[in-house]
Amino acid sequence: MAERLLVIGGDAAGMSAASQARRLRKPDDLVIDVLERGHDVSYSACGIPYYVSGTVASAADLVARTPAEFAERDIGVHVGHEAVEIDTAGGRVRVRTEDGERWEGFDRLVVATGAVPIRPELPGADAAGVHGVQVLADGIRLRRALEDGEPARAVVVGGGYIGLEMAEALVVRGLDVTLVDAAEQPMSTLDPDMGAIIADAIRDIGVTLRLGEKVEGFDTENGRVTAVRTESSVLPADLVVLGLGVKPNSGLAAAAGIATGPTGGIVTDRRMRTRTEGVWAAGDCVETRHLISGEPVAIALGTHANKQGRVAGITIGGGYATFPGVLGTAISKICSAEVARTGLNEREAEAAGFVTLSATVESTTRAGYHPDAKTMHTKLVVERRSGRLLGAQIVGEENAAKRIDALAIALWNGMTVEQMTALDLGYAPPFSPVWDPVLITARKAAELVESDMRTP
Numbered sequence: 001m002a003e004r005l006l007v008i009g010g011d012a013a014g015m016s017a018a019s020q021a022r023r024l025r026k027p028d029d030l031v032i033d034v035l036e037r038g039h040d041v042s043y044s045a046c047g048i049p050y051y052v053s054g055t056v057a058s059a060a061d062l063v064a065r066t067p068a069e070f071a072e073r074d075i076g077v078h079v080g081h082e083a084v085e086i087d088t089a090g091g092r093v094r095v096r097t098e099d100g101e102r103w104e105g106f107d108r109l110v111v112a113t114g115a116v117p118i119r120p121e122l123p124g125a126d127a128a129g130v131h132g133v134q135v136l137a138d139g140i141r142l143r144r145a146l147e148d149g150e151p152a153r154a155v156v157v158g159g160g161y162i163g164l165e166m167a168e169a170l171v172v173r174g175l176d177v178t179l180v181d182a183a184e185q186p187m188s189t190l191d192p193d194m195g196a197i198i199a200d201a202i203r204d205i206g207v208t209l210r211l212g213e214k215v216e217g218f219d220t221e222n223g224r225v226t227a228v229r230t231e232s233s234v235l236p237a238d239l240v241v242l243g244l245g246v247k248p249n250s251g252l253a254a255a256a257g258i259a260t261g262p263t264g265g266i267v268t269d270r271r272m273r274t275r276t277e278g279v280w281a282a283g284d285c286v287e288t289r290h291l292i293s294g295e296p297v298a299i300a301l302g303t304h305a306n307k308q309g310r311v312a313g314i315t316i317g318g319g320y321a322t323f324p325g326v327l328g329t330a331i332s333k334i335c336s337a338e339v340a341r342t343g344l345n346e347r348e349a350e351a352a353g354f355v356t357l358s359a360t361v362e363s364t365t366r367a368g369y370h371p372d373a374k375t376m377h378t379k380l381v382v383e384r385r386s387g388r389l390l391g392a393q394i395v396g397e398e399n400a401a402k403r404i405d406a407l408a409i410a411l412w413n414g415m416t417v418e419q420m421t422a423l424d425l426g427y428a429p430p431f432s433p434v435w436d437p438v439l440i441t442a443r444k445a446a447e448l449v450e451s452d453m454r455t456p
């Protein structure tokens with residue numbers, strides 16, 4: 001008799017797991033059903049800012065596969081089905097639909113419930129015009145509000161990468177945009193010196209930055225937001241977008257006794273098996289190991305979710321695959337300003353017990369004489385003595401940030417900055433200076449490591 005795989009959550013991690021399991025096991029051996037509480041599956045949440053801006057014309061363009069397409073591959077996708085309880089001993093999940101509740105049995109279970117956006121418990125946070133952007137339906141609602149309501153002033157709360165991308169979308173839509181963050185810099189995952197550079201770039205784009213200002217509430221009129229109130233200002237707003245970060249959506253699993261870790265994410269091994277027999281987990285709902293610090297981390301990124309879902313699906317399918325951990329490589333942009341990071345910043349490296357040296361270099365994206373050359377800043381965080389790369393950050397323009405991939409590969413392979421100085425990277429004047437910014441910064445860092453050798 002066929003086993004039944006139940007997947008909770010029908011986006012990146014869940015659908016990757018279902019697809020890989022199906023690839024390896026035929027329907028007469030494994031029946032696969034996916035429970036999705038929303039009305040969309042297998043869509044690119046990462047594309048939401050570009051749908052909101054209008055760069056992507058239709059929400060359908062963000063959908064990789066529909067439930068009907070999954071049905072053709074013998075994967076049952078059930079939208080509007082919310083898992084409300086997991087009974088691990090009984091091998092069943094209580095499911096809520098608009099018709100009521102019922103239990104669905106499983107032999108194997110994948111929990112891929114994603115993340116929950118952090119929403120402030122502040123007066124007016126639920127008012128009309130205050131938007132979160134977590135799922136496709138949020139993006140559709142926001143775009144409708146922009147097109148129907150013709151708002152003029154927007155406030156984005158939170159200066160992380162989602163806040164930045166949403167600010168870009170609103171700038172593209174022609175709104176007057178203010179970005180508020182309680183921290184002293186946007187992109188708090190960067191060191192302050194690099195954060196200051198991206199802050200200047202954001203101001204140059206015409207976005208008003210209010211840094212070090214904590215939001216205290218939202219003024220409303222007839223149930224609709226009219227302003228964002230911070231400790232020191234009242235910022236008029238026809239529309240507010242919240243980008244305050246996310247945390248693992250692990251409550252359903254935790255209530256069932258599935259182990260969670262210090263970050264709140266579900267604990268798995270490298271094959272994405274939880275500590276409960278027959279239960280796997282993948283994506284934003286899990287915690288994983290940071291490959292440089294060795295610490296558990298919950299870093300919500302689609303790149304991790306897809307890979308983890310794939311590993312869970314292959315394992316369930318009887319194959320062998322592992323997810324070793326993450327560097328936290330992330331990249332983003334706001335209009336022409338690009339930003340990227342990988343590994344540990346100075347604060348994180350020190351917290352992990354490293355003593356660090358850092359090198360920052362201002363250089364250009366193309367040969368300096370090329371008319372389209374743009375300024376870029378590259379920073380390397382390096383371990384004292386060993387000279388091993390611990391992390392990197394980039395702020396710049398026009399494809400500057402994508403150089404983070406070369407740095408992530410160096411980091412992944414445990415390279416020292418001395419070894420990096422000899423990397424055989426591509427060069428032609430339209431692509432980089434003859435000494436690529438990665439090489440120049442590695443050389444500067446190697447010199448620092450060498451001169452530091454002479455001190456005790």
Ligand SMILES: Cc1cc2nc3c(=O)[nH]c(=O)nc-3n(C[C@H](O)[C@H](O)[C@H](O)COP(=O)(O)OP(=O)(O)OC[C@H]3O[C@@H](n4cnc5c(N)ncnc54)[C@H](O)[C@@H]3O)c2cc1C
Nearest residue numbers: 009011012013037045046083114283284300301302303305
């Ligand atoms: C605006 C935005 C931009 C982003 N940009 C990037 C980017 O550029 N690069 C990048 O790497 N990452 C980006 N991300 C993050 C990326 O989208 C997520 O890391 C990824 O979607 C996580 O996949 P997941 O399957 O774990 O979770 P999700 O995509 O959140 O999917 C979880 C699914 O589970 C469903 N679900 C939850 N609970 C239940 C339940 N009890 N019953 C049934 N269904 C349930 C949810 O409805 C949801 O569909 C972005 C995210 C957002 C919101």
